[in-house]
Amino acid sequence: MTTPATTETPSVIEHLDRGPLSMNEVAGVIARDMPAGAYANLGIGHPTKVADHLTADRGVVLHTENGMLGMGPKAVGDQVDPDLTNAGKVPVTELPGAAYFHHADSFAMMRGGHLDVCVLGAYQVSVHGDLANWHTGGAGDIPAVGGAMDLAIGAKQVFVMMTLFTKTGEPKIVAECSYPLTGVGCVSRVYSDHAVIEVGPDGARLLETWGAPAAELAERLGLARSDQQTHR
Amino acid sequence: MTTPATTETPSVIEHLDRGPLSMNEVAGVIARDMPAGAYANLGIGHPTKVADHLTADRGVVLHTENGMLGMGPKAVGDQVDPDLTNAGKVPVTELPGAAYFHHADSFAMMRGGHLDVCVLGAYQVSVHGDLANWHTGGAGDIPAVGGAMDLAIGAKQVFVMMTLFTKTGEPKIVAECSYPLTGVGCVSRVYSDHAVIEVGPDGARLLETWGAPAAELAERLGLARSDQQTHR
Amino acid sequence: MTTTYDSVDEAVAGIEDGSTVLVGGFGLAGMPFDLIDGLIRQGASDLTIVSNNAGNGEVGLAALLKAGRVRKVICSFPRQADSYVFDELYRSGKVELEVVPQGNLAERMRAAGAGIGGFYSPTAVGTPLADGKEQRRIDGRDYLLEFPIKGDYALVSAYRADPMGNLVYRKTARNFGPVMATAATTTIVQVSERVPLGSLDPEAVVTPSIFVDRVVQVDARSYSVQGAR
Amino acid sequence: MTTTYDSVDEAVAGIEDGSTVLVGGFGLAGMPFDLIDGLIRQGASDLTIVSNNAGNGEVGLAALLKAGRVRKVICSFPRQADSYVFDELYRSGKVELEVVPQGNLAERMRAAGAGIGGFYSPTAVGTPLADGKEQRRIDGRDYLLEFPIKGDYALVSAYRADPMGNLVYRKTARNFGPVMATAATTTIVQVSERVPLGSLDPEAVVTPSIFVDRVVQVDARSYSVQGAR
Numbered sequence: 001m002t003t004p005a006t007t008e009t010p011s012v013i014e015h016l017d018r019g020p021l022s023m024n025e026v027a028g029v030i031a032r033d034m035p036a037g038a039y040a041n042l043g044i045g046h047p048t049k050v051a052d053h054l055t056a057d058r059g060v061v062l063h064t065e066n067g068m069l070g071m072g073p074k075a076v077g078d079q080v081d082p083d084l085t086n087a088g089k090v091p092v093t094e095l096p097g098a099a100y101f102h103h104a105d106s107f108a109m110m111r112g113g114h115l116d117v118c119v120l121g122a123y124q125v126s127v128h129g130d131l132a133n134w135h136t137g138g139a140g141d142i143p144a145v146g147g148a149m150d151l152a153i154g155a156k157q158v159f160v161m162m163t164l165f166t167k168t169g170e171p172k173i174v175a176e177c178s179y180p181l182t183g184v185g186c187v188s189r190v191y192s193d194h195a196v197i198e199v200g201p202d203g204a205r206l207l208e209t210w211g212a213p214a215a216e217l218a219e220r221l222g223l224a225r226s227d228q229q230t231h232r
Numbered sequence: 233m234t235t236p237a238t239t240e241t242p243s244v245i246e247h248l249d250r251g252p253l254s255m256n257e258v259a260g261v262i263a264r265d266m267p268a269g270a271y272a273n274l275g276i277g278h279p280t281k282v283a284d285h286l287t288a289d290r291g292v293v294l295h296t297e298n299g300m301l302g303m304g305p306k307a308v309g310d311q312v313d314p315d316l317t318n319a320g321k322v323p324v325t326e327l328p329g330a331a332y333f334h335h336a337d338s339f340a341m342m343r344g345g346h347l348d349v350c351v352l353g354a355y356q357v358s359v360h361g362d363l364a365n366w367h368t369g370g371a372g373d374i375p376a377v378g379g380a381m382d383l384a385i386g387a388k389q390v391f392v393m394m395t396l397f398t399k400t401g402e403p404k405i406v407a408e409c410s411y412p413l414t415g416v417g418c419v420s421r422v423y424s425d426h427a428v429i430e431v432g433p434d435g436a437r438l439l440e441t442w443g444a445p446a447a448e449l450a451e452r453l454g455l456a457r458s459d460q461q462t463h464r
Numbered sequence: 465m466t467t468t469y470d471s472v473d474e475a476v477a478g479i480e481d482g483s484t485v486l487v488g489g490f491g492l493a494g495m496p497f498d499l500i501d502g503l504i505r506q507g508a509s510d511l512t513i514v515s516n517n518a519g520n521g522e523v524g525l526a527a528l529l530k531a532g533r534v535r536k537v538i539c540s541f542p543r544q545a546d547s548y549v550f551d552e553l554y555r556s557g558k559v560e561l562e563v564v565p566q567g568n569l570a571e572r573m574r575a576a577g578a579g580i581g582g583f584y585s586p587t588a589v590g591t592p593l594a595d596g597k598e599q600r601r602i603d604g605r606d607y608l609l610e611f612p613i614k615g616d617y618a619l620v621s622a623y624r625a626d627p628m629g630n631l632v633y634r635k636t637a638r639n640f641g642p643v644m645a646t647a648a649t650t651t652i653v654q655v656s657e658r659v660p661l662g663s664l665d666p667e668a669v670v671t672p673s674i675f676v677d678r679v680v681q682v683d684a685r686s687y688s689v690q691g692a693r
Numbered sequence: 694m695t696t697t698y699d700s701v702d703e704a705v706a707g708i709e710d711g712s713t714v715l716v717g718g719f720g721l722a723g724m725p726f727d728l729i730d731g732l733i734r735q736g737a738s739d740l741t742i743v744s745n746n747a748g749n750g751e752v753g754l755a756a757l758l759k760a761g762r763v764r765k766v767i768c769s770f771p772r773q774a775d776s777y778v779f780d781e782l783y784r785s786g787k788v789e790l791e792v793v794p795q796g797n798l799a800e801r802m803r804a805a806g807a808g809i810g811g812f813y814s815p816t817a818v819g820t821p822l823a824d825g826k827e828q829r830r831i832d833g834r835d836y837l838l839e840f841p842i843k844g845d846y847a848l849v850s851a852y853r854a855d856p857m858g859n860l861v862y863r864k865t866a867r868n869f870g871p872v873m874a875t876a877a878t879t880t881i882v883q884v885s886e887r888v889p890l891g892s893l894d895p896e897a898v899v900t901p902s903i904f905v906d907r908v909v910q911v912d913a914r915s916y917s918v919q920g921a922r
Contacts (some may be wrong), residue, residue: 037465039674059465061628061673065795066719066865069672070628082722083866089720096662097628099669100864102871102899103719104803107796111579111816112646114674135821142783143792144772149817150796154579184819269694271903291694293857293902297566298490298636301901302857314493315623315637321491328891329857331898332635334642334670335490336574339567343587343808344875346903367592374554375563376543381588382567386808416590575812580800581829581836584810600810602840607810611831632896667861668897 012206012214019211020193026161028053029208030119030191033159034060038116041065041151044088047119047161061097063115065147067106070098087147107147110154118155120148122162122190124177127204127223129187131160132179145182152183164192164221171221173197173204244438244446251443252425258393260285261440262351262423265391266292270348273297273383276320279351279393293329295347297379299338302330319379339379342386350387352380354394354419356409359436359455361419363392364411377414384415396424396453403453405429405436466629468658468679472502475652475680479508479617482535486573486615486644487515487525494637496621498654498682500524503619509533514573514613516566516640518542518550526550534559538613540566565593568610570643576612577646577675585610618648622671625655626662629676630669638670645675652678695858697887697908701731704881704909708737708846711764715802715844715873716744716754723866725850727883727911729753732848738762743802743842745795745869747771747779755779763788767842769795794822797839799872805841806875806904814839847877851900854884855891858905859898867899874904881907 021029023046031053034040041063042048051073054060062071064086071086072093080091101109109115122133134148135141152158162172173190189207190197195217196208204223206214217223253261255278263285266272273295274280283305286292294303296318303318304325312323333341341347354365366380367373384390394404405422421439422429427449428440436455438446449455469475476499479485485503489495504527511534518537519526526549528534537559542550553559564572565587575583584607588594598609620641622631631653633641645651658681698704705728708714714732718724733756740763747766748755755778757763766788771779782788793801794816804812813836817823827838849870851860860882862870874880887910 063674064865066722066868068865069674070666081864084864085720085722089722094666094864097626097630097664097673098666099630099672100666100862100867101672102867103795103799103869104872107799108574108578108646109672109674111796111800111814112577113579114577114646130819140784142772142780142790144770145792145794145822146770147795149794149820149822153815153818154796181820295903296636298493298639300636301903302895313635316635317491317493321493326635326895329855329859329893329902330895331859331901332633332638332895333901334638335566335570335640336643339570340803340807340875341901341903343567343571343585344806345808346806346875362590372555374543374551374561376541377563377565377593378541379566381565381591381593385586385589386567413591571807571809578800579815581813581815581831581834583804583812586808586810602810605810634896665897667863667899668894670896 013208014213015208015210016213021210023193024049026191026193029196030159030161034058034117036060039063039069039114040117040119041110041115041155043118043120043151044086046121048086048088050119063109064092065106065110065151067101067103068098070095107150110150113154113156115155117157117159118151119159119161120151122160122172123179124172124174125160125187125190125199126174126177127199128201129185129199130177131158131182131187132177134182135180137180148182152186157188158186160187160190162190162192164194173199173221175222245440246445247440247442248445253442255425256281258423258425261428262391262393266290266349268292271295271301271346272349272351273342273347273387275350275352275383276318278353280318280320280322282351295341296324297338297342297383299333299335300330302327339382342382345386345388347387349389349391350383351391351393352383354392354404355411356404356406357392357419357422357431358406358409359431360433361417361431362409363390363414363419364409366414367412369412380414384418389420390418392419392422394422394424396426405431405453407454466673466676466679468627470680472498472654472680472682473505475499475678476502476506479503479506481508482510483508483616484512484514484614486618486648487513488618488620488639488641488644490516490636490639492520494621494633494639494641495524496619496654497524499619499652500528504528504531504533510535512536512538514538514615516540516569517544518547520544521546522549529553529559536560536562538562538564538569540564540569563593569613570640572610572613573643573647576614577643580612582609582611584608613647615644615648616650618644618651620645620651620653622653622655624657624659624664625653625676625679626659626664628661629673629679630664631655631671631676632664632668633670642671645671650677651675654680654682656682695902695905695908697856699909701727701883701909701911702734704728704907705731705735708732708735710737711739712737712845713741713743713843715847715877716742717847717849717868717870717873719745719865719868721749723850723862723868723870724753725848725883726753728848728881729757733757733760733762739764741765741767743767743844745769745798746773747776749773750775751778758782758788765789765791767791767793767798769793769798792822798842799869801839801842802872802876805843806872809841811838811840813837842876844873844877845879847873847880849874849880849882851882851884853886853888853893854882854905854908855888855893857890858902858908859893860884860900860905861893861897862899871900874900879906880904883909883911885911
């Protein structure tokens with residue numbers, strides 16, 4: 001059951017009849033919000049699950065930065081071809097209307113702002129849309145950025161898919177990222193187990209919640225309760 | 233008959249048993265000097281005649297900046313295809329092993345120094361290899377550069393094909409170009425009706441003459457007679 | 465997302481006065497004649513046209529120029545044997561001209577499409593076309609700083625399109641088309657043939673559909689006749 | 694001019710100590726395993742390797758690293774589940790690392806091949822990877838100045854070559870190959886198939902022969918087995 005909140009948060013949708021979403025369900029919500037006919041990049045890891053929720057009639061065309069548009073589902077059995085993988089090096093398939101191109105052309109496509117949506121994981125996202133997803137900053141860690149920084153600045157909209165809190169309960173939406181940045185002001189929305197949150201120049205705003213009212217989540221996240229638009 | 237000069241110009245070859253070359257014969261000399269297996273661009277106009285003197289066994293591959301490697305001879309009769317022209321917009325043919333590419337890739341190929349030789353026409357060439365071939369500098373002239381400046385700086389060697397003197401007898405090899413420049417220090421050799429002349433950082437040097445001894449041409453060109461290496 | 469139109473007039477609808485329009489073609493090869501004729505009917509004026517040439521005879525870009533719709537031409541080679549329409553407008557001060565070396569023209573559009581803010585090109589160093597440009601020595605060689613040329617619209621002629629908008633070209637008619645398709649907000653393409661989904665080899669697609677907004681099929685014969693002039 | 698060799702050892706002959714070697718492949722797809730094995734046998738050391746990753750398990754680049762031949766790695770993503778050879782060398786200070794965002798890595802090699810002296814990229818602005826780079830605001834957006842990465846050699850895996858050296862690739866094994874082929878003084882290519890002159894579609898050639906110096910055919914099966922790991 002969906003309960004439109006009417007008091008403090010006029011536009012937020014609260015799903016209070018259930019608990020938080022699984023990451024697979026989060027993928028479903030992202031798929032729901034993907035514009036019809038969008039060209040989208042789903043990065044690696046969790047975000048690639050969004051593809052499982054996109055039906056053909058939506059006309060979403062998937063880009064993988066290792067040189068392909070029109071990527072199909074993961075390859076199974078005889079479909080596995082070592083020459084055809086996604087950016088996570090997982091064997092995938094090819095859909096009719098696909099096109100291959102080399103790495104410079106593929107990243108030109110991203111950097112040039114031609115992709116409609118990119119979905120990335122994150123360690124932290126700031127209320128203003130800064131993204132930290134490539135490096136924990138730990139002294140012993142080997143830095144490895146891959147295509148994350150290019151993806152972060154390339155798409156018209158960058159969606160982040162992540163759990164809203166760390167395993168120890170710390171919010172991953174923050175006033176300022178403490179981890180090394182991947183990009184500045186690049187994220188437009190965060191899709192998480194507890195909520196969909198808009199971020200950007202005007203701060204963070206809860207759009208939709210699961211398992212808890214917006215006011216409660218705003219409190220846990222340290223967002224101002226009055227309109228969820230300003231970080232305290 | 234070939235008469236190697238032995239006095240003042242130890243390496244110059246003087247062809248004194250005949251008059252100056254026709255432009256078609258100049259094209260033949262350029263073809264003779266084209267390295268086997270070279271990738272070459274013949275620009276537009278006169279230099280395209282070099283192709284007529286290149287036999288298949290030389291393995292020279294022709295580039296045209298409007299997007300092709302492996303260009304064949306001019307198209308005749310039924311071969312004419314409006315979608316297949318050279319840079320001078322003349323219909324041409326395609327040889328086995330040809331490849332098409334777009335304009336940015338084509339000029340990247342040139343600018344990146346991958347062509348071995350480019351042959352261009354010129355108004356003037358300085359003894360140090362400066363090239364003027366795009367604009368007379370006349371007040372009423374409409375400037376039009378085309379690919380000349382890109383070609384001038386792109387190939388490993390730039391050959392100029394031109395008459396050595398203007399219709400009024402002025403040398404077109406000069407101490408400094410009076411026409412607007414196309415490129416600085418970019419020409420390596422001038423092939424003309426009267427002589428082949430090396431130009432570059434050390435000045436101009438006659439390599440081969442037709443119809444007149446090197447000393448006489450050096451005098452007309454204002455090159456120092458002692459070794460033809462320095463412009464007076 | 466790519467939309468396929470039944471008529472040229474629908475395909476060029478909405479082009480605003482003052483737009484920058486990238487027009488493909490090198491001479492006649494790859495020139496989108498039908499789209500240019502549509503643009504003339506459509507009526508947009510005060511246009512900046514970016515193309516390699518500035519029109520031949522009284523067709524295509526020459527007709528657009530003659531109709532008084534063009535404020536400025538950015539091209540590499542305006543002067544041709546039959547470019548008298550442009551020549552007269554230019555000499556009488558009725559059209560502005562920016563001459564750009566052909567490779568810089570292509571690369572500046574490539575930069576616009578690739579999200580590159582500027583690049584250092586060795587072309588034109590030491591020439592009059594370097595005037596006003598920032599020069600920089602890198603690794604012992606001199607370069608000029610060149611900025612992107614972005615179009616509001618691109619008019620491109622291709623050979624075949626599938627229903628998604630993937631394109632292939634024919635021979636040297638490819639020229640500026642694929643670059644311009646990446647560099648414009650809205651890319652409008654005329655094609656000789658429309659082919660079913662899955663019939664283009666994914667290894668051989670030249671312009672992926674992501675760069676294509678509108679497609680219209682035109683009579684292949686008319687293009688061919690024009691090109692053979 | 695392209696030379697076709699009968700053996701991998703001939704194809705990789707002459708690579709000097711201290712060379713910068715561009716190595717194609719993204720993960721295992723397009724990885725030139727046979728050429729890397731040849732390079733290990735050939736013995737060149739003190740190498741700078743430019744590649745997307747820094748080796749998997751103990752094969753390919755990992756084997757080259759393990760053999761102590763690599764002074765520096767320039768890559769976007771060294772850390773992988775099975776990159777323990779690199780990890781240990783890096784942590785013990787035996788190999789240098791320059792991490793470059795994947796798109797900048799590709800574009801910097803493209804610039805080397807295209808004669809571009811430098812370019813302004815929006816990638817990595819405001820991040821630790823911007824440290825030491827020149828920043829410039831162009832048209833309201835911030836960019837970093839990036840310089841070309843040029844190779845002395847490129848090792849590339851392609852699908853088919855004709856006798857001139859024209860290349861086509863297969864699916865996403867294309868990745869860095871065509872870019873690296875343009876960016877190296879000497880480009881060495883392993884192919885699964887050699888095909889007669891005229892059998893590659895000129896419209897679909899991905900790497901024109903001008904970029905290819907040496908070609909050697911390798912056993913397709915061995916590549917396939919490696920890739921399927």
